[in-house]
Amino acid sequence: MINFSNLVELISIAREKSLPIHEVVIAREMHISLRSREHIIKQMADSWMVMQESIERGLNNTEKSLSGLTGGDARRLRLYSSKAGAEAPYLGEAAILAAAAAVGVNEVNAVMGRIVACPTAGSCGIVPAALYAAKQRGASEEKLVLSLFTAAGIGMVIDQNASISGASGGCQAECGTAAAMAAGALVEIAGGGPEKVGEAVALSVKNLLGLVCDPVAGLVEVPCVKRNGFAVIEAMLAADMALSGIKSVIPVDEVIGAMDKIGRALPKSLRETSQGGLAVTPTARRIERELYGE
Numbered sequence: 001m002i003n004f005s006n007l008v009e010l011i012s013i014a015r016e017k018s019l020p021i022h023e024v025v026i027a028r029e030m031h032i033s034l035r036s037r038e039h040i041i042k043q044m045a046d047s048w049m050v051m052q053e054s055i056e057r058g059l060n061n062t063e064k065s066l067s068g069l070t071g072g073d074a075r076r077l078r079l080y081s082s083k084a085g086a087e088a089p090y091l092g093e094a095a096i097l098a099a100a101a102a103v104g105v106n107e108v109n110a111v112m113g114r115i116v117a118c119p120t121a122g123s124c125g126i127v128p129a130a131l132y133a134a135k136q137r138g139a140s141e142e143k144l145v146l147s148l149f150t151a152a153g154i155g156m157v158i159d160q161n162a163s164i165s166g167a168s169g170g171c172q173a174e175c176g177t178a179a180a181m182a183a184g185a186l187v188e189i190a191g192g193g194p195e196k197v198g199e200a201v202a203l204s205v206k207n208l209l210g211l212v213c214d215p216v217a218g219l220v221e222v223p224c225v226k227r228n229g230f231a232v233i234e235a236m237l238a239a240d241m242a243l244s245g246i247k248s249v250i251p252v253d254e255v256i257g258a259m260d261k262i263g264r265a266l267p268k269s270l271r272e273t274s275q276g277g278l279a280v281t282p283t284a285r286r287i288e289r290e291l292y293g294e
Contacts, residue, residue, distance in 0.1 A: 002027045007157050007198050007252045014194040021184070021194050022149035025156075029149075045145045047116050051105070051128035054115045058104020058125075065110040067291055069221045074104030077229070091233065094133055098236060099229035102129035106225040119155045119164040122171075122213075122220045123178035125228035127151055130182035130235050134189045143189050150188045151181035154201055161253070162260035166213035167272040169263025175227055176208035176259065179235040186239035202248035202255045204238035209255075210262055212270035214277025216284040217291050223278055 002024055004010040014021045029040050059078045064071035077100035081093045089096040105125035109115045118127045131144050155164060158177045163169035183200040192200075208231070216222040248255065269276030278284055 001031050004028070004153075004157070005160060007154070007201060007256070010153055010157065011194040011198050020146075020150070020188060021153055021197055022146040022188065025149040025153035028153075041145060044148050045141075048131070048141075048145050048148060050114060050116050051118070051131070054105045054108045054113060054124075055101045055128055055132050057113060058106075058108045059100055061104060061107050061111075063107075063111050065107070065219075065221055067217065067219055067221060067287075069216070069219065069287070070107055070110045070225045072107075073226065074100045074107055077103060094136060095233055095236065097136065098129045098133040098232050101132045102126055102228040102232040103225055105129065106220075106228045110219075110221050110225060118151075119159070119177055119181070120166070120174045122166060122215075122224050123174040123228060123231070125225075126175065126178035126232045126235060127182045127185065129228070129232040130186050130239075131189075133232075133236065134186060139189050147185035147189045150197065151185040154181045154184045154197075158205075158256055158259070161256050163263050165272075169259070170211060170266045170271050171213040171224075171227065172205075172208050172211040172259060173263055174213065175231040176205055176211055178228075179208060179231045179238070180204045182232060182235035183238040183242070186236065187242050190239070190243055192239075192243050196242045198252045199247050200238045200242035202250065202252035203241050203246070204235055205252075205255050205259055206248060206250065207234055207238070209259060210266075212266060212277050213272040214270060214279045215272065215274055216279050217288040218274045218279075222284075 014024050058074045062072050077096055081096035102125035105115055105128050109121050109124055115124045118124050163173040164177045166174045180201045183204040184197040187197045187200045
């Protein structure tokens with residue numbers, strides 16, 4: 001049986017067998033689920049289809065959430081992305097479209113639309129948006145679907161060794177994990193080997209360590225929706241850094257270990273309870289009173 005408990009083990013297996021990481025993850029899933037490779041890939045392709053549907057809906061969305069706190073920002077970014085000359089986006093059209101896609105998927109989530117929790121609903125826009133960016137520059141459907149297994153393997157390792165829950169480890173556990181998954185997938189799509197996938201994960205997670213979970217009024221809307229847009233840009237930069245040959249001074253599994261310790265050290269008020277951070281600002285308290293009449 002192929003098994004791994006950390007990134008070093010996953011990377012070592014891939015290197016020893018001369019396989020991309022996605023093949024190692026698929027083999028593990030085949031053994032555990034007792035399902036065929038074709039069935040497993042078909043299921044992942046179905047998830048990718050849902051992701052794409054949520055992106056398209058989000059990019060064109062004008063619907064406000066029930067709270068009125070979110071809705072329409074992805075469309076604004078999409079329209080802004082195509083501006084030229086002095087009005088052109090600083091990050092360029094591709095990056096802004098990726099951010100718009102990430103925001104859009106979260107806006108779909110906020111209006112109870114269909115999304116893929118990847119790894120959570122609060123961070124559901126990051127991985128799809130990263131793959132959307134890769135698709136825009138010519139990545140094949142096959143590559144995109146297979147890269148989701150690489151993302152899944154990264155998410156499994158972080159879940160085993162730290163957390164993917166905001167209530168347990170803050171938003172570093174949700175958006176941080178999703179950004180790491182996205183960065184690793186992007187590296188593999190671009191032809192980077194297992195070691196570079198690991199470097200991208202380390203670089204991505206390091207940048208989001210300590211990110212708190214402080215949802216206003218207890219809703220997965222502010223700051224969650226826009227935070228997905230920032231995180232996909234971070235993931236793309238981590239992938240580019242790794243592909244350029246930049247390495248993390250701290251090894252990837254040590255970074256994940258630090259993530260776990262930081263998450264445990266965060267006070268309860270900064271772990272999805274809405275008792276600290278942005279959730280207790282005067283404006284947030286006003287919004288809470290208006291929504292709940294308290």
